[in-house]
Every structure is written in structure tokens, then in C-alpha cells.
Amino acid sequence: MFKVVFGDITEIEADVVVNAANTELKHYGGVAKAIALKAGKELIEESNKIGYCEIGKVAITSAGKLKARKVFHVPTICYKVNRKASLKDIEKAFEKVCELAKKFGYKRIATPLLGAGVVGLDEKEVENVIKRVAEKFKELEIILVKYKA
DSSP, X not given: XXXXXXXXXXXXXXXXXXXXXXXXXXXXXXXXXXXXXXXXXXXXXXXXXXXXXXXXXXXXXXXXXXXXXXXXXXEEEETTTTEEOOHHHHHHHHHHHHHHHHHHTOOEEEEOOTXXXXXXXXXXXXXXXXXXXXXXXXXXXXXXXXXXX
């Protein structure tokens, strides 16, 4: 199941919260900063321990104080080589998110519009990618959370 909600992803109850990260898992701004601040030092320490995750891959940490069991970090930008994720990268990584959620028995996933912030991908195109992947995983409840200030 796929649905869109407007709100704050850090307030959503889910098994998994997806974070739009950078490859170094440093949560400096945007949704990554909001998630890290709400989750607390446990998430930050685990991210630092992992240290690096390629674009198109997924890193997993605990969710700290979020209303979730885990945070799946999906890098959308690499500042070292100034590489930004493409829609194809987003699709590959979100499929991996869904596969891992299934593997670990997680059913409810909350995700932001991956790559639509600093990376600059078109919001509607990102939404379509997430929806297309969600259709392959009908047993999962995928909640696309659009930020509303």
C-alpha cells in the first residue's frame, strides 16, 4: 500500500524511517538533520561508526527517540566528488529499502522525497519512482511524507 501524507517525518509511527543522507552519513541539514536531532546521539554515533555508504546503497541504524524501530539511510549526495543521485539511483536504493524491510519483517516504511532537496530532483518524478517501487511491494505500507512547515 502506498499513501502520501503531509507532515513531519520525525513524528510518523513506522517500523522504518528512511533518511535522505550524504555518503559520509553526516546529518548536516534538511531532513537528515531533523531526523538526527529527533533520534538523538545513538543514531549519530552509529552513523559515525558506519562512516560511509555509497549512493544507491542503504545503511541501517537504530531509530533512537523516533517512533520507529530503525532508520534506513539512503545517500543521495557525495560531497567529496560532488556526485548527486539520479532518479535511477533513488529507484535502486528504495528497492533495497523495501527488500531489507521485508527481510527483517518490517511492514511500515515512512520516507521523504529522496533527492528532492539539496540534490534538486523533481518532486513529482521522485514521488512517481517511490510509488512505482511501492507497487512491487504490496505487502508493505509505504508512507511518502511531504514536509509541511
